[in-house]
Amino acid sequence: xxxxxxxxxxxxxxxxxxxxxxxxxxxxxxxxxxxxxxxxxxxxxxxxxxxxxxxxxxxxxxxxxxxxxxxxxxxxxxxxxxxxxxxxxxxxxxxxxxxxxxxxxxxxxxxxxxxxxxxxxxxxxxxxxxxxxxxxxxxxxxxxxxxxxxxxxxxxxxxxxxxxxxxxxxxxxxxxxxxxxxxxxxxxxxxxxxxxxxxxxxxxxxxxxxxxxxxxxxxxxxxxxxxxxxxxxxxxxxxxxxxxxxxxxxxxxxxxxxxxxxxxxxxxxxxxxxxxxxxxxxxxxxxxxxxxxxxxxxxxxxxxxxxxxxxxxxxxxxxxxxxxxxxxxxxxxxxxxxxxxxxxxxxxxxxxxxxxxxxxxxxxxxxxxxxxxxxxxxxxxxxxxxxxxxxxxxxxxxxxxxxxxxxxxxxxxxxxxxxxxxxxxxxxxxxxxxxxxxxxx
Ligand code: UD1
Ligand code: UDP
Numbered sequence: 001x002x003x004x005x006x007x008x009x010x011x012x013x014x015x016x017x018x019x020x021x022x023x024x025x026x027x028x029x030x031x032x033x034x035x036x037x038x039x040x041x042x043x044x045x046x047x048x049x050x051x052x053x054x055x056x057x058x059x060x061x062x063x064x065x066x067x068x069x070x071x072x073x074x075x076x077x078x079x080x081x082x083x084x085x086x087x088x089x090x091x092x093x094x095x096x097x098x099x100x101x102x103x104x105x106x107x108x109x110x111x112x113x114x115x116x117x118x119x120x121x122x123x124x125x126x127x128x129x130x131x132x133x134x135x136x137x138x139x140x141x142x143x144x145x146x147x148x149x150x151x152x153x154x155x156x157x158x159x160x161x162x163x164x165x166x167x168x169x170x171x172x173x174x175x176x177x178x179x180x181x182x183x184x185x186x187x188x189x190x191x192x193x194x195x196x197x198x199x200x201x202x203x204x205x206x207x208x209x210x211x212x213x214x215x216x217x218x219x220x221x222x223x224x225x226x227x228x229x230x231x232x233x234x235x236x237x238x239x240x241x242x243x244x245x246x247x248x249x250x251x252x253x254x255x256x257x258x259x260x261x262x263x264x265x266x267x268x269x270x271x272x273x274x275x276x277x278x279x280x281x282x283x284x285x286x287x288x289x290x291x292x293x294x295x296x297x298x299x300x301x302x303x304x305x306x307x308x309x310x311x312x313x314x315x316x317x318x319x320x321x322x323x324x325x326x327x328x329x330x331x332x333x334x335x336x337x338x339x340x341x342x343x344x345x346x347x348x349x350x351x352x353x354x355x356x357x358x359x360x361x362x363x364x365x366x367x368x369x370x371x372x373x374x375x376x377x378x379x380x381x382x383x384x385x386x387x388x389x390x391x392x393x394x395x396x397x398x399x400x401x402x403x404x405x406x407x408x409x410x411x412x413x414x415x416x417x418x419x420x421x422x423x424x425x426x427x428x429x430x431x432x433x434x435x436x437x438x439x440x441x
Pocket of ligand 1: 038
């Protein structure tokens, strides 16, 4: 079996690293394709170094550009490589343009796609990421899903449960594996050493890069106004290149940089960043990965967005959405700093993203699919016999597994009278309404 992995931005490198390790552990052939969307050393190479992953076999060097241009160059490059390499499955991760390009190319070439971190939805179609993940899901074969909540998103869009595999998120694998290494090693980035991080208290780690925040002057200004009033905290701000460009364009960079308690530094390596976040009192961010890492590291998070595709972090109590609203940022940050009970409740939120074995579950599932020939994508040769989805109410103690083998069927959804439930094998269906397909063979 040969697995191709596509990555191109900082979070994809981090979240694919555990999977790349796992493919290696299993002695499976692999090729790594870098789209080149992130190219600065501190946005790309440093992560290959810190996470000890091999240099990519291919780099398409798409660089920066409009969405159309980036996607077009990625598609061309990926197609050429896949025609030559003929992998059995291609893995894409998350919601960047690489995911869109990779999944579309594979769909047309009839190559199986495994979407890592599938099923997330913000329901905000103005986000490029929402379009990318939705389109990728349409072209995918296997779905590696972090939580039941995200699996239910896919079920309600009509995806068959058959290929939905709940794995947890590989961000937890990466976090658990590298935090101990980082702690033993200590801070290495000069910028952080100069700030004497080991003796610093009340750290607020800030990151932001979402187009809907940093490309809008009013939003950035509101966030800066809130930061000005957080003088009790030491704000460490590893600035994303997009954000630096925009702050300079809006003439806001110096205003922020001149604040005594705000320390703007270059994007920092993964080990230093893990150490920084784990020592933080609070994380203020619009990053997807950071919302997940905060709850994994037991650090309260305030998310600079009006919606999130990670609602589990909010319902678990570890994350609060504050948008770019100055009052909401200030009130919540002050409470986390001064109200121990409030902060402790946030810290103790249960991490919904698994135990750190997402990569193992992903590769085990791929091996099974490969052995059963399920990665071969070809037009169906059996005459279709199932034309309708059925719905029924269950009034006996019977599990999903039992019902499916008795009735030769696949249950897509279960409704317990209040909410949709993911039909896990062992779920007792008594009292529930189910949707299912019946098979003749
Ligand atoms: C991209 C992803 C986003 C992800 C983020 C992770 C898409 C649509 N967006 O956003 O989902 O959360 O990466 O960080 O795929 N730049 C540099 N050096 C680099 C890379 C970028 O200077 O190495 C600058 C360029 O000016 C570029 C801008 O940052 O125009 C934005 O980069 P781009 O890759 O288009 O999007 P991100 O904002 O990084
Ligand atoms: N990160 C890092 N150094 C930094 C900022 C972030 O290592 O200076 C890591 C962080 O730990 C997380 C990932 O980058 O795993 C998040 O990337 P980003 O916020 O760029 O993208 P998103 O997750 O929003 O797609």
